Amino acid sequence: MTLITTPNLKDPDRTYAALLAAHKGLSEAETGALNARLILILMNHVGAEVFAEALALARAAGPSGS
Amino acid sequence: MPYDYRPFPYTPPPGLTAPEPRHKVVIVGAGPIGLALAIDLAQYGVPSVVLDDNNVVSVGSRAICWSKRSLEILDRLGVGAKCVEKGVIWKVGRTFHRDEEVWSFDLQPEPGHKMPAFVNLQQYYVEEYLVTRAQDFPGLIDLRWKNKVTSLSHTDHVTLTIETPDGSYSLEADHLVACDGARSDIRTLMGLDFDGELFEERFLIADIEMQGDFPSERRFWFQPNFHPGQSALLHKQPDNIYRIDLQLGWDADPEAERQPEKVIPRIEKAIGHKDFRLDWVSVYTFQCRRLARFVHGPVIFCGDSAHIVSPFGARGGNGGLQDVDALGWRLAAVTKGHDPAILNAYDRERQHGADENLLNSSRTTRFMSPAPGAERLFRDAVLALAGKAPFARPLVNSGRLSVACTYPLTGPDDPALPQASRPGSVAPDAPLAQGWLIDQLGREPILLAIGQAAPEVAGLKTISLPATPELQSRYLGTAKAALYLIRPDQIIAARWLTATSAAIAAAAQAIWEDRT
Ligand SMILES: Cc1cc2nc3c(=O)[nH]c(=O)nc-3n(C[C@H](O)[C@H](O)[C@H](O)COP(=O)(O)OP(=O)(O)OC[C@H]3O[C@@H](n4cnc5c(N)ncnc54)[C@H](O)[C@@H]3O)c2cc1C
Numbered sequence: 001m002t003l004i005t006t007p008n009l010k011d012p013d014r015t016y017a018a019l020l021a022a023h024k025g026l027s028e029a030e031t032g033a034l035n036a037r038l039i040l041i042l043m044n045h046v047g048a049e050v051f052a053e054a055l056a057l058a059r060a061a062g063p064s065g066s
Numbered sequence: 067m068p069y070d071y072r073p074f075p076y077t078p079p080p081g082l083t084a085p086e087p088r089h090k091v092v093i094v095g096a097g098p099i100g101l102a103l104a105i106d107l108a109q110y111g112v113p114s115v116v117l118d119d120n121n122v123v124s125v126g127s128r129a130i131c132w133s134k135r136s137l138e139i140l141d142r143l144g145v146g147a148k149c150v151e152k153g154v155i156w157k158v159g160r161t162f163h164r165d166e167e168v169w170s171f172d173l174q175p176e177p178g179h180k181m182p183a184f185v186n187l188q189q190y191y192v193e194e195y196l197v198t199r200a201q202d203f204p205g206l207i208d209l210r211w212k213n214k215v216t217s218l219s220h221t222d223h224v225t226l227t228i229e230t231p232d233g234s235y236s237l238e239a240d241h242l243v244a245c246d247g248a249r250s251d252i253r254t255l256m257g258l259d260f261d262g263e264l265f266e267e268r269f270l271i272a273d274i275e276m277q278g279d280f281p282s283e284r285r286f287w288f289q290p291n292f293h294p295g296q297s298a299l300l301h302k303q304p305d306n307i308y309r310i311d312l313q314l315g316w317d318a319d320p321e322a323e324r325q326p327e328k329v330i331p332r333i334e335k336a337i338g339h340k341d342f343r344l345d346w347v348s349v350y351t352f353q354c355r356r357l358a359r360f361v362h363g364p365v366i367f368c369g370d371s372a373h374i375v376s377p378f379g380a381r382g383g384n385g386g387l388q389d390v391d392a393l394g395w396r397l398a399a400v401t402k403g404h405d406p407a408i409l410n411a412y413d414r415e416r417q418h419g420a421d422e423n424l425l426n427s428s429r430t431t432r433f434m435s436p437a438p439g440a441e442r443l444f445r446d447a448v449l450a451l452a453g454k455a456p457f458a459r460p461l462v463n464s465g466r467l468s469v470a471c472t473y474p475l476t477g478p479d480d481p482a483l484p485q486a487s488r489p490g491s492v493a494p495d496a497p498l499a500q501g502w503l504i505d506q507l508g509r510e511p512i513l514l515a516i517g518q519a520a521p522e523v524a525g526l527k528t529i530s531l532p533a534t535p536e537l538q539s540r541y542l543g544t545a546k547a548a549l550y551l552i553r554p555d556q557i558i559a560a561r562w563l564t565a566t567s568a569a570i571a572a573a574a575q576a577i578w579e580d581r582t
Binding site for chain 2: 032033036037039040041044
């Protein structure tokens with residue numbers, strides 16, 4: 001398996017809205033904690049290799065590559 | 067019943083009155099590591115002088131969890147049976163978050179090994195047994211209590227100044243092994259420094275005596291209701307002694323926390339009653355550090371003087387015994403005229419072992435005591451998920467308990483054979499028609515032939531065994547027969563489906579050389 005970097009969502013707006021809805025009304029700390037749980041769940045689902053690629057892409061897309 | 071700390075007798079050493087001839091080996095420190103090394107050397111017929119600045123065994127339980135590999139090593143040294151008999155045997159660990167069990171492990175899921183996965187036994191007992199065993203070698207082990215090394219110089223040999231209650235004297239040795247613990251004076255006298263991490267965390271460690279019917283399990287809590295926000299460990303030892311570790315946080319005042327009026331109420335909360343006696347209490351800060359190199363000319367570091375870890379994987383004393391295992395046979399050979407370059411192999415292998423222990427121990431400490439920010443965020447997320455989703459449970463890290471490492475050896479190998487017995491690993495034990503395989507191995511190189519006759523190799527001891535179910539699964543896998551070359555420290559050096567005498571002889575020769 002390699003990381004899918006092409007569009008993979010049938011209805012991207014809908015899924016994105018679901019993500020925002022989950023965070024609605026949360027404090028900054030609660031949002032952080034929810035994201036952390038979400039990352040761990042997805043990390044396990046996609047496995048070590050895809051996760052490493054996802055991590056690299058996330059870092060590369062940040063302001064100074066970190 | 068509290069342990070009876072009987073002082074060992076001090077006798078004025080000969081060096082106080084007349085210069086002593088140069089010794090082959092001086093061991094500084096009669097902790098578990100120094101004592102084990104002296105016995106190992108004595109079993110090879112090599113004499114040593116053991117110096118210790120104190121005259122009692124370890125005060126407080128300190129190391130309590132002794133791994134299967136340590137028990138095998140202690141057994142070869144003559145005290146394994148005693149340790150198992152006295153110790154509390156356990157193999158199951160349970161981890162709780164708040165009051166819910168989130169993860170458990172079984173350290174020895176298969177039968178057919180002489181030694182259990184772990185026994186809990188206070189360090190003072192292990193030291194006592196080793197001191198008694200050392201007395202079986204009166205001409206070989208010269209144990210000197212109340213002898214403190216205060217200065218050291220070295221060229222191709224070592225010269226020491228030693229202080230005793232009757233004044234100081236000097237001693238020369240071809241080799242000095244520093245087994246003088248975490249605060250090693252030898253390290254300081256050599257101007258050497260530790261590299262690594264200090265964790266900004268304090269733990270209260272206590273031994274209590276109580277009558278109880280507590281199972282022989284390791285119990286670890288994250289954020290228990292009885293000790294909010296922190297972690298706690300409860301472990302059973304012999305003599306109705308229980309070990310309790312309580313995380314305190316970095317702001318705690320170690321002096322104040324040690325006081326019984328502070329300690330007793332905390333423990334009452336943890337065990338839920340007042341019916342116990344406080345036996346020993348101490349406050350620790352943990353570090354994960356090591357020396358860059360363990361061999362410095364004639365000075366060799368072994369045990370805590372070479373590397374220290376936080377205790378949650380029980381990798382300190384157990385790691386140190388594996389140092390002894392890798393050093394004894396090589397140093398014995400060097401004292402008999404072998405090229406000292408073989409000690410480089412000790413250095414390399416035990417740096418590898420220490421790195422594995424440091425890596426595991428620092429990961430555990432980081433999980434237990436996460437830095438504010440991302441570390442804390444993800445640690446809490448893991449704990450929150452662990453109660454709900456099985457995938458998160460193996461991420462919960464309350465200690466990855468000591469198992470022997472596999473050295474990166476490059477001796478002949480056949481990938482068709484099982485992974486667990488690849489070169490560099492400890493030879494797995496198995497029951498034999500009579501006794502145990504592990505008892506047949508070690509002390510000298512051995513060729514083990516399973517399911518076939520052993521080829522004749524000049525000067526090499528051979529053992530031929532039929533393929534029992536255990537030997538089949540641990541040594542053959544899907545193969546019908548195999549040959550294993552096993553080092554004096556019971557580490558597998560090489561293996562083949564079949565091999566010529568010349569190939570085996572070459573691999574046996576490599577055991578005695580500084581090769582990977
Ligand atoms: C709270 C705690 C829990 C632990 N739990 C475990 C566990 O469960 N399992 C495990 O495997 N390990 C555990 N450890 C680690 C274990 O205690 C150490 O790894 C072990 O004691 C190291 O043995 P050593 O012989 O290298 O050093 P030490 O036991 O420290 O012995 C060093 C000796 O050298 C002597 N000495 C020092 N300086 C001099 C000098 N200048 N001259 C002469 N002699 C000197 C000292 O008196 C001492 O006797 C734990 C440690 C702590 C603190």
